[in-house]
Amino acid sequence: MSTPPTPLELFDLDGQVSDIDLDIRNTVRSALDRSVRPRIRQWYEDAALPAKELAKELGDLGLLGMHLEGYGCAGTSATAYGLACTELEAIDSGVRSLVSVQGSLAMFAIYRWGSEEQKQQWLPAMAAGDAIGCFGLTEPDFGSNPGGMRTFAKRDGDDWVLNGSKMWITNGSVADVAVVWAQTGESSRDIRGFVVPTDTPGFSAPEIKGKMSLRASVTSELVLDGVRLPADAVFPEVRGLRGPLSCLDEARFGIVFGSVGAARDSLETAIAYSRDRQIFDKPLAGYQLTQAKLADMALELGKAMLLALHLGRLKDEGKLRPEQISLGKLNNVRAALEIARESRTILGANGISSEYPVMRHANNLESVLTYEGTSEVHQLILGKVLTGADAFR
Structure with a gap:
């Protein structure tokens, strides 16, 4: 078998991203693969995250509140922040959640709604990971x-x-x-x-x-x-609710990108496994049913990333609307969960082992499906936009 491209390479998406944002993505991916990926399996099994230690590491990388300006924050584009979330969640949804809650909920709330004294007191320390x-x-x-x-x-x-x-x-x-x-x-x-x-x-x-x-x-x-x-x-x-809901929009934007990371890691694991696993004297990858599953998952993964990048560009242009974030959250988390579940089937019994990340991603995505607005909430947000009728009550 020839060496295949990764699923997202089929879509040639790097050309849709600036060189600066690509450099940030690649730096984050390399740093996380080196320092966090080797430890995540044990953290998950132990249900014990060294959050203070990890926050300091992530702060040193400039990831905490990275899309905010000033106060020690990196001031990157929204797209760069989204791509960083992709890499964080390719490691684990819990790691991305730490960064999202720190930067897009707690820090953003203070940055957007706080007094200057509150900003000066908390944001520099939070950006550095010295305060959570x-x-x-x-x-x-x-x-x-x-x-x-x-x-x-x-x-x-x-x-x-x-x-x-x-x-x-x-x-x-x-x-x-x-x-x-x-x-x-x-x-x-x-x-x-x-x-x-x-x-x-x-x-x-x-x-x-x-x-x-x-x-x-x-x-x-x-x-x-x-x-x-x-x-x-x-x-x-x-x-009123304007304050907290503005923060939730920031966090949901990170999920739009982050969920793609969990899906990508699951699919890449399934592809690698299918190429190595021998079934009836040939690789599992050589069977039509396996290839059909992989092709469908790659298609959904690419579509999810295309949507994320589109929403990132809209946010960088100051044009992103809350209902468009709902579109991304609803679609991309659904797609990611389906990809993780289907990838698990390719791994068979090994799919439930913590030796592979797929079941961990699937379990995590069950929470991501619910928090920052359940799928039903986002359906009703979109339904209200499409019909003009409020079905929440």
């Missing part, structure tokens, strides 16, 4: 409907006092700062964001155990029991 952030929006009973949150912030003199809880919070147990969204009145228009140092009395973040997905990721509950904050802890201007 988390983003507290989801609650035990309010995921797809964040406007119903029960976490409440009440004025007490010049201070704010926060009470409530958040759930499924990436980085929570290792965070130095939490961006927490809380109700301050009687409607979703009264929701406000707070910058909460995690050493504040009354704040705790017990880690969630027993996960079957995203095991190489720190996931926590946030508990706020009379957390007293000074007046300047609140984001000064933004009110």
Whole structure:
């Protein structure tokens, strides 16, 4: 058998990306393959990510808040950030989640909505990986409907006092700062964001155990029991869901690219395995059914990357709309999950072994399918755009 191209080489996509962005992608891929890939299997099996150590490594690479300007951030294009997410998730969705929550949720929230004092206090340390952030929006009973949150912030003199809880919070147990969204009145228009140092009395973040997905990721509950904050802890201007939803759009953009990385790694693993595995005295790759599976997966992978690059260009031009991010998240995570599952079938029984990354990617993508908006939420967002009718209620 001749040496084949990689699946994405079929599409000649490098010509669609600037040389600078390609250099960033290649540097990230090389660094992660060298330093993180050899360790990820054990982290996943142990369900123990050395998040602080890893954040420092990723900060040294310039990956934390890399698409933001100033405050120690690299100021890259959105496309470069997306391509970095592809490489991160080709290692593991949990590694990409650490970067996404740090840069696109916690850092972006402070960068976009924070006061200058809040930016100066937190962003340089977060960009360097010296401080870790988390983003507290989801609650035990309010995921797809964040406007119903029960976490409440009440004025007490010049201070704010926060009470409530958040759930499924990436980085929570290792965070130095939490961006927490809380109700301050009687409607979703009264929701406000707070910058909460995690050493504040009354704040705790017990880690969630027993996960079957995203095991190489720190996931926590946030508990706020009379957390007293000074007046300047609140984001000064933004009110309502506009604040948190703008951050979710940033994180979803990273998922559009990141999910392609998990799919690519799964498919490349399946191709390599099929070329080596002998079945009835010839390679598994030489059978029509195998080739049909590989061809279909390569097609879906290339289409997903083409969509991601298109959305990246729109974002770099300042033209990307929230519903277009929903298109990318809905399509690309669906495609990635199907590719991971189908790749597993090519590996047969070996597909369930941690010796290969495919089942790990499939397990992780089950979480990616749900967080930052379930598939159903994105279907309804697109349905509203297409019909003009709101079907959420």
